[in-house]
Every structure is written in structure tokens, then in C-alpha cells.
Amino acid sequence: MMKKIMKYYYILIAGALLIGVFYFFGQKNEDVKLVDICQNRNSDECKIDQLPYTSSSIPIDERVNDLIDRMSLEEKIGQMMLIERNSLKNDDDIALYGLGGLLSGMGSKPETNTPEGWLSMVNGYTRISKTTRLAIPVMYGADAIHGHTNIETATVFPHFIGLGATGDPELIKKVALATTEELAASGIYWNFSPNLDVLGDPRWGRFFESFGSSTSLVTELGTAYLDGIKSYDSSPYHPIGTAKHFVGAGAMVWGESYNKDFMIDQGESKMTSEELFQRHLPSFEAAIAAGVPSVMVGLNSWQGQKLSTNKYLITDVLKNDLGFDGFVVSDWYGVYEIEKNKYNSAVTAVNTGIDMIMLPFEYQRFMKDMQKAVKNGDISQERIDDAVARILKVKFQIGLFDNVDYNTNLTQDIGSEEHRKIAREAVSKSMVVLKNDNNLLPISKFSQKIYVAGTAADNLGMQLGGWSVEWQGIDGNWTPGTTILDGIREVMSPQVDLFYNKDGNFETDNQLADIGIMVVGEKPYAEGWGDTKNLSLNSDDLKTIEKLKKNSKKILVIIISGRPLEIKNEIKNWDATIAAWLPGSEGGGVADIIFGVQPITGKLPVAWEL
Ligand code: BGC
Numbered sequence: 001m002m003k004k005i006m007k008y009y010y011i012l013i014a015g016a017l018l019i020g021v022f023y024f025f026g027q028k029n030e031d032v033k034l035v036d037i038c039q040n041r042n043s044d045e046c047k048i049d050q051l052p053y054t055s056s057s058i059p060i061d062e063r064v065n066d067l068i069d070r071m072s073l074e075e076k077i078g079q080m081m082l083i084e085r086n087s088l089k090n091d092d093d094i095a096l097y098g099l100g101g102l103l104s105g106m107g108s109k110p111e112t113n114t115p116e117g118w119l120s121m122v123n124g125y126t127r128i129s130k131t132t133r134l135a136i137p138v139m140y141g142a143d144a145i146h147g148h149t150n151i152e153t154a155t156v157f158p159h160f161i162g163l164g165a166t167g168d169p170e171l172i173k174k175v176a177l178a179t180t181e182e183l184a185a186s187g188i189y190w191n192f193s194p195n196l197d198v199l200g201d202p203r204w205g206r207f208f209e210s211f212g213s214s215t216s217l218v219t220e221l222g223t224a225y226l227d228g229i230k231s232y233d234s235s236p237y238h239p240i241g242t243a244k245h246f247v248g249a250g251a252m253v254w255g256e257s258y259n260k261d262f263m264i265d266q267g268e269s270k271m272t273s274e275e276l277f278q279r280h281l282p283s284f285e286a287a288i289a290a291g292v293p294s295v296m297v298g299l300n301s302w303q304g305q306k307l308s309t310n311k312y313l314i315t316d317v318l319k320n321d322l323g324f325d326g327f328v329v330s331d332w333y334g335v336y337e338i339e340k341n342k343y344n345s346a347v348t349a350v351n352t353g354i355d356m357i358m359l360p361f362e363y364q365r366f367m368k369d370m371q372k373a374v375k376n377g378d379i380s381q382e383r384i385d386d387a388v389a390r391i392l393k394v395k396f397q398i399g400l401f402d403n404v405d406y407n408t409n410l411t412q413d414i415g416s417e418e419h420r421k422i423a424r425e426a427v428s429k430s431m432v433v434l435k436n437d438n439n440l441l442p443i444s445k446f447s448q449k450i451y452v453a454g455t456a457a458d459n460l461g462m463q464l465g466g467w468s469v470e471w472q473g474i475d476g477n478w479t480p481g482t483t484i485l486d487g488i489r490e491v492m493s494p495q496v497d498l499f500y501n502k503d504g505n506f507e508t509d510n511q512l513a514d515i516g517i518m519v520v521g522e523k524p525y526a527e528g529w530g531d532t533k534n535l536s537l538n539s540d541d542l543k544t545i546e547k548l549k550k551n552s553k554k555i556l557v558i559i560i561s562g563r564p565l566e567i568k569n570e571i572k573n574w575d576a577t578i579a580a581w582l583p584g585s586e587g588g589g590v591a592d593i594i595f596g597v598q599p600i601t602g603k604l605p606v607a608w609e610l
Contacts, residue, residue, distance in 0.1 A: 032368045033074045035098035036133040048135055056402045063401075064392045068385055070134060074098065076388045077370040079136065080350070082329060084108060084360035085125070094128045094138055097363050100391055101190075101356060103141040104150055105332075106471040106526075113152055113469070115186055115411035122187035126404060136392075137400040141190040141242075145209060146584060147423070148182040148414065149468045152479045155182060155419040155585060156464050160195060160221075161562060162430035162581035164211035164605030169224035175426055176228025178419040180239050184232065185410040189239040189398045192296060194225040196243050196283035197250035199606055204264045205530020208465060208562030208582055210250060212605030219283040226290045234413070236406055237399045243287040245298030245331060247313060248280040252300050254533070258337075262528030266299045276302065285322055293326035293394045297354060299334045308334050308349050315353035327355040327390035335359070343369045347378045355387035415480065420586055427580075427589025428598040434577040434610060440515070440554055441576050442596025447514040449497045450488070453504035453548050455541060456560040457519035458485040465562055465582035466526030473524025481585030484519050484558065491591040503540075504547035516552030517594070518545050519580075521560030535566045542570065549573070558590065564608035571610055579608065 038046035048054055053067035068076075078098025086108050088094065094102065102125055110121040122140050129138035148154040157163070157175050166172070176194075183191055197206070199213040211221045222243070229241045248269040257267035271280070284295065295318065298307045307313065308330050318324045330349060335357050338345035342362075346369050349357060359366055373379040395401060413419070433441060443450075456462040460481045466473040477483065482490070485500055492498065499506055504518070520541040537545075549555050554575040559565060562582050571577055579602075580590050592598040 032364070032371065033072070034096045034367070035072075035075050035078055037095050037131050038133055038135075046133060054401065060393055060396045063396055064389050067134065067136070067392055068389055071388070073371060073374060073384070074367065075132070075134065075136070076384050077367055079388045079391050080356055080370070080384070081363050081366055082141065082356050082358040082360060083363050087361040087363075091125070091128055093363065094125055095131045097367055098132050098136065099129065099138055099363065101139045101141055103358065103360065105360065106143055106150065106467050107469065109150060109469075115151060115153065115414040118151060118186035118188075119409070119411060126187070130404060137395065137404060139190055139395055139398070139400060140188045141192055142183065142188050143192045143467060144179050144183045145193045145195065145467050146582075147179050148186065149464070151186065151414060152469055153415040155415050155423050156468060156481065157423045157584050158426050158430045159208040159465055159562060159582040159584070160211050161208040161605060162583060163426060164217055164221060165432050165579070165581060165602040166426060166429035167217065167603055167605070168429055169220055171426055171429060172221050172224040173228035173231065174422050176225040176241075177231050178422050180229045180232045181234055181410070181413045182415070182419065184235060184237060184239050185413040189237050189400070190242070190294070191229065191239065192242045192244060194222045194241055194243065195245070196222045196287060197245060198280050198283065199250045200252070201254055201264060202535065202563035202606065203254055203531060203533055204252065205262075205525055205527050205532070206265060213250075213607065214605070215279050215282050217605060219286045222283050223286045223290045226287055226292055230291070234410055235408065236403045238397060240293045240394065240398060242294040242296050242329065243284055243292045244296035245300065246284055246295050246307065246318065246328075247298065248276050248302055249298040249300045251275070251280060257528065257531070258301065259528055263531040263533070265528035265531055267301070268304070269300045269302045271302070281317075284318070288322050288324045293397060294329055295324060295326065296329050296331050297334070299331050299337075306334070306338060308354060309338055309352050311352045319353060325390070326394055327387070328353055329356040330354045330358050332358055332360060336362070343372070346370065347373050350379050350383060350387065355390045423584055424586040424589040424592070427583040427586050428592040430581055430583065430602050431590060431593040431600065432579040432602040432604050433600050434579055434608065435571055435574065437575045440556065441578075441594065441600070443515055443556070443594055445491065445493045445496070445595050447492075447496055449511065449513045450492070450499070451504075451506055451513040451516040451548060451552055452485055452488060452498065452500045452519070453502060453516065453544050454519040455502060456484070456521045456558075457500065457502065457517070458483045460585065461524055462521060462560050463583050463587060464585065465522075465524050466530065468524065472526050472529055475523050479585070482587040484580075484587040484590045487588035487591030488517065488594065490588055491595045491597060504544035504551075506551050508551060513552040514554070516548035516555040517558065518548050518555060519558045519560060520545070521565070522562060525562075530562070535563065537565060537567065537570070545570070545574075556594070564606060566609070568609055579604070
């Protein structure tokens, strides 16, 4: 009897489970509509080649209107999503969700991290996106903030703080163009650069990402960078940059981060309205005047309110007053950090004026929530159409619709000799001489004996800093390039006796070196993990300097860092000091300054207390 009851009981449970499963899938299909895919482009519902928006001979605004009129709500929502490639459950989701954008967060690379690996990955994604009913191409974005440093073999230019020290807009244009050529050679036409933050506190882990602390310098060089991107003409595409981080991210202060792991980053930008408009807005204003098509909203807050919820700044000021007619993109997971309720967060962000949401993970949720939001009237159809029109316009401008079959392989541009030459010029122009007693610099190429020491002397990872193949960078020699030691060896005369020991342990043979060159500084870091209140050299480096001093008649200390370090107490004991910032892959440019191959022209782009 008991057995019989149990049997019915099990049947009942199994039945309930089955109903549950059917209900769940039924619900899912009923709730979320996805994008229609075309197996056969020649079938009636998939024929697009005669449609006006596909014709490059009609004005872009007309193409946008024609396309929008044909789009379903789900196709429009798809365009508003920017997804990190690693969070794709399946590559086919690019088409099923009609994704507008894909990105590589730094470190998110194809299995073979080569130029060809990137090109085939990005082209593959584009091909999938073109299987959708209206064949709208996905737009791929990446951070090429000091070169296309997603790829190991790319040319790595100095981080922006070093470029700021050059103060040379013509050079910045060349750097931007070379970077764009390397990015475009891997099929990417959207760079999340330039950073237009006006710098404040050097304890911030992103200090090196911007040109400096002067509004006019950031504005001038930021505009030059955008001009450099615009001058690209190696293929029929027109790559774009992104002005970031709107606005006032450089004004974040210590101890006010909303992220429990950080001290400054993702925190409060403490400033008056006047300061915001006079010190932090002009670089964006100039970028807009220069035609930048995308603006990224910062993860910072102002007056206790997250920028991504500030409708006044994003819609009224940026779009209406400044006349920005490109699209606004949010930063990383920022939108879902607005509040706990994700539906409300997304609704707020879109209504604030954000057009493309860097989700960057949860596309299923967003697709469902936006459909609900439009149905409920929480977001108007006009707001969706405006956001999508802005995004599509830029896609047309880039040429994504018209050049998908463009096939010339330009991957030889990545890490080319020509680009490395530009980087080397940028490095030498970015060197700032902080001290030069008795004109020690330039050093004679024909000195008899030189000692070189220090953790950064033969260390590409330190030269490159953060945002280099991995988000936080990688210490050590793991990438092609010229270390500072290599550069010294290359530039000095072959008859010099040069000895290198990282720790400054040299055999004393009673003959002091004419000069001891010490290269020290910061290990790589990025964003909030680089927030620190300790800006001193570490004790091992200081000990090595002491050893070197004992063995050398004079010492030159070269500092590799993303920000001014505290060397006030030590610099008086050194004969010469160079701020080399984060010079990138071409250490030869440092040697060019040490030995006088190039003149010293670099100037401090930020204050440095000495
Ligand atoms: C940074 C942005 C960057 C984005 C995409 C964020 O963490 O704040 O500057 O463009 O990641 O990698």
C-alpha cells in the first residue's frame, strides 16, 4: 500500500516538474522576442540589396531613417547593447540578440593573440552579425590607449602622461594615426580613446591615462589625437575615437570611492559647478567641435550622484547645449551599479541619455527588461529611436555597412618599423629632466665605464605599465621591444665598458664608473588597483641606488612611473634625474636623451614636488 502511494507521489512530482519546465520555456519564448535571422539572403523576407539604407550613394541621415523605419523593437534594443566578447554564451547570440557592439576588455583576446588572430576573430563576429534580417554590422571597440596594446607585437607608445610632457600636437597626431592603423589592421574601427580627464590627485591609479593637469594642454592634445584618428586613410573605413570619461573624472578625491576595493577610482568628483564647467568640460567641448562621434560617461559621481544618472549633464549640457550628435556610451558595469534593481538601473540610464550600454555581460536580461520598459511606458519609443539613430549614424559614418567585404590585409602595420620610429620619437620628447647638476646630461657616448642597475633597467613590463595585453599590465620581459638597457647599449659607443646588474652588485676594481645609471620606478597597475597613498621608491631600490653611488663618480636616476613620485628627500643626493613616465616598447628613445642624440624638450605636464 505504502509503495503504491509512493509511486503516485513520484509520478505527481515528475509531472509537476515537467509542467514547470514547459512553463519556463514557454514563458521565456513568450516574454522575450529575439532578432530574425536569415538563412537565405535571396529569400523574399531577407532581400535587402535594393533597400535604400544599403546604398552608399544616399545621405547618411536618409539611410538611418530608412533603416530605423524597418526595425523591430528587439532589433533596436539589440543595437543599444555593448557586450564583452567573453560573456557571449554562444557566438550566434550576436545575431539572435542583434548586438550593436562588442568589445574586448583589456586581456580579452583571441586564442591566438596575433594580428591575424584578431582580424579573423573580429571579421568572424561581423559575419555573424550580418546574418540578421537587416544585416546590421556589429561595431567592435577596444582600448588602444597607448597603442593597440591588446596584441603583444603592437607598437607601444608612451602612456598619455608622457605624451602630455611632449606638449607636441603634431607628434600626438602621428601617434594617434599609427595607433589607429594598428587597430584597424585587426578589423577594429572604434577606439575607447582619447582620455580627456584633467588630472588632480596623483594617488589615483589612472593618473597616467591623461595628458596632464592643465585644461588647455588636455584640450589641445586631445583634439590633436582626434585629428590623428581622422587622418586615417589606409582603407575605406573611417575609424573613430571616444572622448572619455565624461565628465570631471580627474577631480575624484581620496577616500571617497563608492567601490569598497578602491580609494579614489569610481568615486566622488569634488568640485563646484564652476570648476566643472571651467576646468573639466572644455576638453569635451573641443572634442565635440572636432567631431568626436562617441562619448563615454565616467564611473565617477558628482554632488553624490552617479554621472550615468545625471540627465542635466548628459542630455541638457552634452547633447543639447554642446550639440553632441554622436552616441553616448556608458562605462563597463556602471549602469548596473546605479541601484540594486537592475530593471530600474537600465531604465534610468537610458532616460538619462545613455544610448549604448556597456552592459557588458547581461544581454539577455537587458533585452527582456527593455521590451518590458517600452511596453510599460517607462521608456518612450522616441528615446529608443533617438539612441538607435545615433548609433546607426556612426556605423554608417565608419563605413561598416559598405565595406564588409573589404579584404586587404594590413596586419603588417602592427608593430611596424615605421610606427616604432614614431614611438621612439615620442619617448625622447617625453623625457623630462628633473635635475641636471653641472650639465651631467647628455652623457658622453665615449665615457670609459658605465654601470647600469635597477629593477626597471631591463624590464619591458615596467616600461609599458598597465593596459598592456593584460588590464593590470605584466611585469618583466614578455613582449617584443627595446628595454632602456638595450637602448643604452645600442646608442653608446662600442668602446664603452658597460656593466649591468639589476641589484647594483658590481665588482669593485678600484676604478669607479664614470657614471652609474639607475632605472627604478613603479610596477605595472591600472584603474582602482593602482590607487595608493605610498608614492615613495621602495627600500630595495633605494639600497641599490646607494650601492651604485659608492661605485660611480656620478649617478643618473631614471624614474619609470605613471605619476610624480615622492623623491624630495633623495634627489639631493643624485647628480641628474629624468622622469621617463611609462615610455612603452621603445626604450631607445630614453637612451637618445641620455646620450644627447635628441635634444631635451619635455616639460612637466603635472606638478612634481622636488
Ligand atoms: C574603463 C574604461 C574602458 C572600459 C573598457 C573601463 O573599466 O573605465 O576607460 O574604456 O573599461 O575596457
